[in-house]
Amino acid sequence: MAKIEVKSEITGSVWKIITKPSDPIASGDALMILESMKMEIPVIAEDGGTIVEIMVIEGQPVSEGQVVAVIEG
Numbered sequence: 001m002a003k004i005e006v007k008s009e010i011t012g013s014v015w016k017i018i019t020k021p022s023d024p025i026a027s028g029d030a031l032m033i034l035e036s037m038k039m040e041i042p043v044i045a046e047d048g049g050t051i052v053e054i055m056v057i058e059g060q061p062v063s064e065g066q067v068v069a070v071i072e073g
Contacts, residue, residue, distance in 0.1 A: 004047055006069040008062045012036030017058055019069070023051045031069050034062060049073025 015035040019025060030042035031051070049071040056068050 001049070001072045003052065004049065004071045004073055005067045006031060006043060006045060006071060008034060008043065008064060008066045008068050010034060010036045010041055011062065011064045012041070013061045014056045014058050014068070015040060017054060017056075019051050019054070021051050021053055025049060025051060025071065032056070043068060045071060047071065047073045 012034045015033045017032045019031045025045050026048045027045060029045045031045055032043045034041045052070040052072045054069050056062060062068060
């Protein structure tokens, strides 16, 4: 099975983490919600699989392109 790195598309902070390791996810599912300039932007899984690791915690700042989760699909 391939490991897929999910990256942030924006610079902001982690507002809410919706998933946890071992959760099954489908393509299009929201993994977490980032906040930037008072807007809430979901991080969406492009492929289905199982969450292997969440690389951030709530409240943590993230940069555009930063790996925020790993999926095994």
